[in-house]
Amino acid sequence: AVEHINEKGGVLGRKVEAVIRDDAGNAATGATRAKELIEKEKVDMMAGGNLGHTTHAVHQQTAPKKMILMANAMSNEITSVPMFSKYTFHPDITMQSAGSVIGKYAAEKLGRRWYFLVADYAFGWACYNAFSSVLKQAKGENLGISAHPIGTADFSTYVGKIMAAQPEVLVVANAGKDQINAWKGLREFGAT
16 A cells, blocks of 8 residues: 555655554553654554554554544444544444444344353453344343353353353354354354
């Protein structure tokens, strides 16, 4: 993208340069890297952040400086009060919007007896809140919730509870290796 923009003359006649830092999935590191980019690298704007907590930490550095932040994390709170800043943009889908659209479809087409398997941190609970509110509006039945810690390798205890509940819909709200391990466990027990 940088090459493409610069081939066309840059932005307002200025060449674009990408200065990249890794937050390592850690909020404190994200805040430190953002501060370095602002103070040492003198960047004009920031983009990125795949995790809500790291994006919030970067936002806390950019908002007071009135710096544009294109926040990519799927977090409802990034553009809501009290975090709101007219300099922070959130082009990504939020859990509330995902729950509203996907949840309504699931309730109408797949069934209204749901079970929830969620990662026990902000993302998982935001998903649960969004989807369970849709289920309540659809007058569905919440069969249960299993919250698991990050880094769970063996989901068999959770899968047993899920299968025993016999849900029509299973809402899985986790990511990365947790999601891979959850689906491996579910498939071993015959869940589709």
